[in-house]
Amino acid sequence: MAGFPSIDTDLLRTFAAIADHGGFTRAAEAVNRTQSAVSMQMKRLEEDVLHCTLFQRDGRTVSLTPEGQVLLGYARRILKLHSEVFNTLSLPKMVGTVKIGSPDDYVMRFLPGILSRFAQDYPLINVEVHCEPSVLLLQRNDLDLTIVTREPGTETGQILRQERFVWMVAEGFAPHERTPMPLAMFNTDCFCSTWACNALDLAQREYRIAYTSASLSAINAVVSTGLAVTAQLQSLLPTDLRIIGEAENLPQLPSASIVLLRKHNSAASPIIECFAEYIVEGFKL
Structure with a gap:
């Protein structure tokens, strides 16, 4: 031929x-x-x-x-x-594995774009993603990079973004009008749940923890059917939910920090630092 x-x-x-x-x-x-x-x-x-x-x-x-x-x-x-x-x-050192831990909140919202861009540029690097709540990720020492949510004043590591918690309900439903108001919250040791409950207590608003889960997708499934109200970071708002607040007689919630941590007591490899840069850029979007 x-x-x-x-x-x-x-x-x-x-x-x-x-x-x-x-x-x-x-x-x-x-x-x-x-x-x-x-x-x-x-x-x-x-x-x-x-x-x-x-x-x-x-x-x-x-x-x-x-x-x-x-x-x-x-x-x-x-x-x-x-x-x-x-x-x-031309960069043979950019071959290997990087292990990252993150709550599933950020895996759903931010990691798809980050992983896609990283894979296009460095196709020979394997990425292990471990999904656990922040409180459990902070106890691990086997991860190269860890993304966690931290209260203001307790941040260690590199702050990726800061934003406020907001109340969310499904479009077309008003569970916040019920007394007591049903909540869908994380069942782990999560300070955002504590913040939500404390804020409601101070506002003397009656509520009950009606649904709990360690999974954001499970919480969103409950809220999207109109069964409960939840409180999450604003960037995690799904398209089928809406933000409510003071107009609905709900107290304002504090802000929190999303932080990137690197593995302790180890020199960061070029692979880890490279992936960290992609994470930092990805959380700006």
């Missing part, structure tokens, strides 16, 4: 830059070449390599032909794989 000519990744990178920037001039600045050099590259790609027209030119406006649109999808995939090869093989 006859072989195909190879496509220089520099040509694909310039081609993608033209598509991204909408023209040869700004693309030339992006790839640090002259406009004439960019034009010569694209002429070579069209005439010598692919033998098809990739651009429609209307004065200074440049758009992709149908063939150009097809090539753009392949170009992005090729350039991504090219980057992965160098990230993986």
